[in-house]
Amino acid sequence: MNDFWKFTPTCGKERSLTTLFILYSLHQEPKSGYDLLKEIAEKTEGKWVPSKGTLYPLLKDLEEEHLIRIVETGKRSKNIFGLTPFGEKTLQQIREHRKESREKMLVFKNLFIEIFGQDRSTLYRLLFEIRIVIDDLSPDNNDRAARILEKCIDDLRRIESDVCDTR
Amino acid sequence: MNDFWKFTPTCGKERSLTTLFILYSLHQEPKSGYDLLKEIAEKTEGKWVPSKGTLYPLLKDLEEEHLIRIVETGKRSKNIFGLTPFGEKTLQQIREHRKESREKMLVFKNLFIEIFGQDRSTLYRLLFEIRIVIDDLSPDNNDRAARILEKCIDDLRRIESDVCDTR
DNA sequence: AATGAACAGTTCGGTACCGAACTATAATTC
DNA sequence: GAATTATAGTTCGGTACCGAACTGTTCATT
Numbered sequence: 001m002n003d004f005w006k007f008t009p010t011c012g013k014e015r016s017l018t019t020l021f022i023l024y025s026l027h028q029e030p031k032s033g034y035d036l037l038k039e040i041a042e043k044t045e046g047k048w049v050p051s052k053g054t055l056y057p058l059l060k061d062l063e064e065e066h067l068i069r070i071v072e073t074g075k076r077s078k079n080i081f082g083l084t085p086f087g088e089k090t091l092q093q094i095r096e097h098r099k100e101s102r103e104k105m106l107v108f109k110n111l112f113i114e115i116f117g118q119d120r121s122t123l124y125r126l127l128f129e130i131r132i133v134i135d136d137l138s139p140d141n142n143d144r145a146a147r148i149l150e151k152c153i154d155d156l157r158r159i160e161s162d163v164c165d166t167r
Numbered sequence: 168m169n170d171f172w173k174f175t176p177t178c179g180k181e182r183s184l185t186t187l188f189i190l191y192s193l194h195q196e197p198k199s200g201y202d203l204l205k206e207i208a209e210k211t212e213g214k215w216v217p218s219k220g221t222l223y224p225l226l227k228d229l230e231e232e233h234l235i236r237i238v239e240t241g242k243r244s245k246n247i248f249g250l251t252p253f254g255e256k257t258l259q260q261i262r263e264h265r266k267e268s269r270e271k272m273l274v275f276k277n278l279f280i281e282i283f284g285q286d287r288s289t290l291y292r293l294l295f296e297i298r299i300v301i302d303d304l305s306p307d308n309n310d311r312a313a314r315i316l317e318k319c320i321d322d323l324r325r326i327e328s329d330v331c332d333t334r
Numbered sequence: 335a336a337t338g339a340a341c342a343g344t345t346c347g348g349t350a351c352c353g354a355a356c357t358a359t360a361a362t363t364c
Numbered sequence: 365g366a367a368t369t370a371t372a373g374t375t376c377g378g379t380a381c382c383g384a385a386c387t388g389t390t391c392a393t394t
Contacts, residue, residue: 126316
């Protein structure tokens, strides 16, 4: 289901999640292929690390498509990549489609939880509802929402401590 | 990143999410390939529907591997598939690895939200914290947790209605 | 009876990726 | 200085999937 995790800018071809991560990461700061691998390994706790056989050819392709460019070379045939203006634009357009992407994630999670989630189905469903309500809030209400969520966390944590106290 | 969404039973080869869905769905009740496609389309609101070119050959493969079997044939060369005992066992073993699978989903979501999520970072982080607290609760406390979450939803919904009232 | 839609399935060129095996070089350790 | 480790990159057979184009059959509508 690689094609499921595809993201489309307003104009241009759809991009894989690996490409998206590359664009996003180089948007933060230019770096080498090796650095990208290390970064993704850290961020995902080693659970997802694109293989070198994937990454290096993909960097080459993205360079040929003028999304990224080599901004510096170093020893050991090291290449430091940075985004081009076209790459910046593509990344921005993909991120603008945040709603569609989040919907994808939502149906994916729903399915995932239906298959794996058992004991917690009810609670997770309520979490989803919270998520939906949050998404509909206008940004002005972030602070109020944050306080409500923080109180919720406190109350939930208190459940276990109440149980401990009654033992 | 098909290989990222791979699930491993205790013994036996790792399985794709499509395979997992098939096993899960046939575990519910036997059905045809066409029914599987319809079901996944419904559950994902059309966002993920394995292609026929994927599903039918995969059903054949799973049959050859004795995970599923044809329990009935009908008109139009219709085949109704059901799980075999081996398929039931495989499904059960994969679902037993729920923790690893959920960890995968968590790092995937974190990455996803880092790339796409902006306005709501704080709120989503709080949602993650709620999730972590929920995961640590013992099942006995599901009801209390559910009530807390329900109240949280009410409070969040009231934010918008408060705003509407003040206009 | 003819037509269109729904149901049901097959083939295969192509994509995105994996991972093993490979090459190369600089830095660190002994 | 030699050995080891880390950094850096390449190639390509293979997997899981897509989707277009195809075949076929039953049911519903006109």
